[in-house]
Amino acid sequence: MLFISKKDIGKISQEIIQNAVKKAYELVLNNSYNMPDRIHVGDEQNTLLLMPCFSKEFFATKLVSVFPDAVKFNQPAVNGVLVLADNKTGQPLAIMDGAAVTAERTGAVGGLGVDLLTPENLEIAGILGAGVQGLSQARYILFNRRISKLWIGDLNLKAADKMARILEKEFPQVTYVTTDNSEELVTASQLIIAATTSNRPLFKNDPGLVKGKTFISIGSFKPDMKEFPDAVISNADHVYVDTLFAAKESGDICIPLEKKVVEPEKIKAFSSLLAKPVCLENKTCFFKSVGMALFDLTVASAVYKLALKEKMGQKLEF
Amino acid sequence: MLFISKKDIGKISQEIIQNAVKKAYELVLNNSYNMPDRIHVGDEQNTLLLMPCFSKEFFATKLVSVFPDAVKFNQPAVNGVLVLADNKTGQPLAIMDGAAVTAERTGAVGGLGVDLLTPENLEIAGILGAGVQGLSQARYILFNRRISKLWIGDLNLKAADKMARILEKEFPQVTYVTTDNSEELVTASQLIIAATTSNRPLFKNDPGLVKGKTFISIGSFKPDMKEFPDAVISNADHVYVDTLFAAKESGDICIPLEKKVVEPEKIKAFSSLLAKPVCLENKTCFFKSVGMALFDLTVASAVYKLALKEKMGQKLEF
Numbered sequence: 024m025l026f027i028s029k030k031d032i033g034k035i036s037q038e039i040i041q042n043a044v045k046k047a048y049e050l051v052l053n054n055s056y057n058m059p060d061r062i063h064v065g066d067e068q069n070t071l072l073l074m075p076c077f078s079k080e081f082f083a084t085k086l087v088s089v090f091p092d093a094v095k096f097n098q099p100a101v102n103g104v105l106v107l108a109d110n111k112t113g114q115p116l117a118i119m120d121g122a123a124v125t126a127e128r129t130g131a132v133g134g135l136g137v138d139l140l141t142p143e144n145l146e147i148a149g150i151l152g153a154g155v156q157g158l159s160q161a162r163y164i165l166f167n168r169r170i171s172k173l174w175i176g177d178l179n180l181k182a183a184d185k186m187a188r189i190l191e192k193e194f195p196q197v198t199y200v201t202t203d204n205s206e207e208l209v210t211a212s213q214l215i216i217a218a219t220t221s222n223r224p225l226f227k228n229d230p231g232l233v234k235g236k237t238f239i240s241i242g243s244f245k246p247d248m249k250e251f252p253d254a255v256i257s258n259a260d261h262v263y264v265d266t267l268f269a270a271k272e273s274g275d276i277c278i279p280l281e282k283k284v285v286e287p288e289k290i291k292a293f294s295s296l297l298a299k300p301v302c303l304e305n306k307t308c309f310f311k312s313v314g315m316a317l318f319d320l321t322v323a324s325a326v327y328k329l330a331l332k333e334k335m336g337q338k339l340e341f
Numbered sequence: 342m343l344f345i346s347k348k349d350i351g352k353i354s355q356e357i358i359q360n361a362v363k364k365a366y367e368l369v370l371n372n373s374y375n376m377p378d379r380i381h382v383g384d385e386q387n388t389l390l391l392m393p394c395f396s397k398e399f400f401a402t403k404l405v406s407v408f409p410d411a412v413k414f415n416q417p418a419v420n421g422v423l424v425l426a427d428n429k430t431g432q433p434l435a436i437m438d439g440a441a442v443t444a445e446r447t448g449a450v451g452g453l454g455v456d457l458l459t460p461e462n463l464e465i466a467g468i469l470g471a472g473v474q475g476l477s478q479a480r481y482i483l484f485n486r487r488i489s490k491l492w493i494g495d496l497n498l499k500a501a502d503k504m505a506r507i508l509e510k511e512f513p514q515v516t517y518v519t520t521d522n523s524e525e526l527v528t529a530s531q532l533i534i535a536a537t538t539s540n541r542p543l544f545k546n547d548p549g550l551v552k553g554k555t556f557i558s559i560g561s562f563k564p565d566m567k568e569f570p571d572a573v574i575s576n577a578d579h580v581y582v583d584t585l586f587a588a589k590e591s592g593d594i595c596i597p598l599e600k601k602v603v604e605p606e607k608i609k610a611f612s613s614l615l616a617k618p619v620c621l622e623n624k625t626c627f628f629k630s631v632g633m634a635l636f637d638l639t640v641a642s643a644v645y646k647l648a649l650k651e652k653m654g655q656k657l658e659f
Contacts, residue, residue, distance in 0.1 A: 026344065026436075026657050028657070028658055028659055029659055030658070057384050059382050062380055062391065064377050064393050066375050066395040066400065066428070069428075069431065071393055071400070071402065073380065073391050073393070073402070075382050075389055075391070077384040082384065082389070082406075084389065084391070084404055086402055086424055088400075088426060088431035089431070090429075090430060090431030092429075093429075093430040093431050093432075096429060096430045098430040098431070098432055100431070101431075102426070102431045102432055102433055104424050104433050104436070106404055106422050106424075108406060108420070110384070110387075111408075111410075111411075111414060112408060112411040112414045112416040113387065113406035113407070113408030113411050113416070113418070113419075113420045114411075114416055114420055115420055115422050118344075118422070118436050118657075120659045122659075123659075337655070337657065339344050339346070339436075339655065340346055340348070341346055341347055341438045341440075341441075
C-alpha cells in the first residue's frame with residue numbers, strides 16, 4: 024500500500040489531473056461507474072461526509088470532516104482522507120490526502136469547463152475569490168488558455184494581491200489586476216470563474232454585463248448559496264452542470280428554477296459536451312459544478328498509477 | 342499522522358486491548374458516544390461497510406470491504422482500513438490495518454465475556470472453529486483464565502491441529518485436544534466459544550449438554566447464521582448481547598425469539614454486567630456478540646495513545 028501526500032499530489036502535471044477529470048465524464052457517458060449518494064454523518068456541530076465510488080478497476084472512499092470550530096485551534100475546518108482500493112480483490116492500494124485530491128480535481132473540473140466552453144483565443148479572464156480554490160482555478164485557466172490578463176477579485180484586496188504574487192512567479196507573461204469591485208472584473212473579462220462561499224450574487228443582475236461571456240461557478244454547493252445573478256442563467260445559450268441531480272443542491276441552479284427564470288430542459292449534463300461539442304461563437308455559457316465522488320475516484324486512480332510508475336509516495340506494509 | 346500496521350497492533354498487550362473494549366461498554370453505560378448505523382454500500386457481488394463512531398475525544402471510521410471472489414486471486418475476501426481522527430479539530434491522526442483492529446477487538450470482546458461470565462477457577466474450555474478468530478478467542482481465554490485443558494474443534498482436523506501447535510508455543514502449560522466432534526467438545530468443556538460461519542447449530546439440541554456452562558457466540562452475524570441450538574438460550578440463566586438492537590441481526594437471537602423459545606426481556610445488554618455483576622455459581626450463561634463500531638473506536642484510540650507513547654508506527658506527512 025502507498026501513502027501519497029499533498030506534496031506528491033502537487034507535483035503531478037495538470038494535464039494528468041485534467042485528463043482524469045475528463046475520464047470521469049467518459050465513465051458517466053458510458054454509464055460504467057457506481058456512485059452511491061454521499062453519506063452525511065452528524066456529530067454535534069460537526070459533519071463527516073463519506074463519499075464512496077466504484078469503477079470497474081478501482082474503488083475510492085473519500086472521508087471529509089467539516090469541523091467549523093477547528094479554526095479556534097488554528098486548524099483547518101475541512102480535512103480529508105481518501106482510500107483507493109482494487110475493485111477486483113478489494114485490497115487497499117493507497118491512502119491519499121483527501122483535501123489535496125479535492126483541490127486538484129476541482130481546479131481541473133473548472134479547467135475542462137474552460138477548455139470546452141471558451142474560445143481558444145480567450146484573452147482576459149477573471150477569478151472571483153482569492154482562496155485556495157481561486158488559485159487552483161487560475162492555474163487551470165492558464166493551463167488551458169494563453170491569456171494576456173487575469174483579473175483577481177476579492178473583498179480582501181490583500182488576499183487578491185497575495186494570489187497575484189504567487190501566480191506572477193509561475194506565469195510571468197500574464198498581467199495581473201486585482202480589485203475588490205466584482206462589476207469591474209466582470210465588465211473587463213470574457214471568462215469569469217467564481218470560487219467563493221457567497222450566499223448572495225457577487226455582481227448586479229444586469230444582462231448587459233453577462234452577454235457573450237462564459238461563467239463558471241465552483242462555490243455555491245448549498246441551496247442557500249449563490250454566486251451569480253439570475254441574468255447569467257437566463258441569458259445563457261448553454262447551461263451545463265457536472266451532475267444533473269446534485270446540481271439542484273446549489274442556489275445557482277435551484278433558485279432560478281424555483282423562480283422559473285430558467286426551464287429545467289435548458290440545463291444539460293456536462294458529459295454530453297464530450298460527445299457533442301457546441302458552437303461557442305458570441306454565445307453566453309454557464310457551467311455550474313458541485314463536484315462528485317467520481318472525480319475523486321478517477322483522479323486518485325491516475326495519481327496511483329503515476330505513483331507506481333514514478334516510485335512516488337511512501338510504502339506502507341499492512 | 343501515523344500509520345499503524347498489523348505487526349504493530351499484534352505487539353500490543355491483551356490487557357490494553359481488553360481494557361479498551363471495557364471502555365466501550367463504559368461509554369455505552371454513560372451514553373457518551375455517537376454510533377450511527379453501519380452503512381452498507383453494494384457494488385455487484387461486493388459490499389463496502391462504512392462504520393463511523395464518535396467519542397468525546399476521537400472519532401473513527403472503519404472501512405471494510407467484503408469481496409467474495411477475492412479468493413480466486415489468492416487474496417483475503419475481507420479487508421479493512423481504519424481512520425482515527427481528533428474529535429476537537431477533525432484532524433486525521435492515524436491510519437490502521439482495519440482487519441487487525443477487528444481481529445484483536447473481537448478476541449477481547451470474547452475475553453471480557455470470559456472474565457465476567459465464567460468462574461475464576463475455570464479448568465476446561467473449548468473453541469469451535471479453528472480460524473483466525475478462533476485463535477484470537479483462544480488467546481483471550483488463556484489471558485483471562487488459567488485453564489488446564491483447551492479443546493479445539495473443527496471439521497477440518499488439520500486446521501485444529503495447526504492452531505494447537507501455534508498455541509502450544511505460546512502457552513506450553515496447557516493440554517490441547519483436537520476433535521471434529523463438537524458434541525464431544527461441548528460435553529468436556531465448561532466454557533464453549535464458537536467462532537464459525539455456520540448456518541446450522543454446531544451440536545445437538547440437548548439441555549443435558551448445556552446446563553451449568555457458559556456459551557459465547559462470536560460468529561452468526563446474519564439472521565440465517567446460527568452456532569448454538571435453542572437449548573443454549575432457553576436453558577440460560579443469563580443471556581447477554583453486546584448491542585441490543587444489532588444482536589437481532591444474528592440467527593442465534595432472532596430465530597429463538599421468533600420461535601418464542603426465549604422472552605425478549607431475558608436478553609440483556611452486556612454493558613449492564615459492568616454496573617452489576619451477576620452470580621455465576623452453577624449457572625448457565627449465554628453471550629452473543631455481533632460487534633460494534635464503538636469497539637473499533639476505543640481500541641483504535643488505545644492503540645494510538647500507546648503508539649505515541651512508545652514511538653510505534655510509521656510517520657506520514659500529509
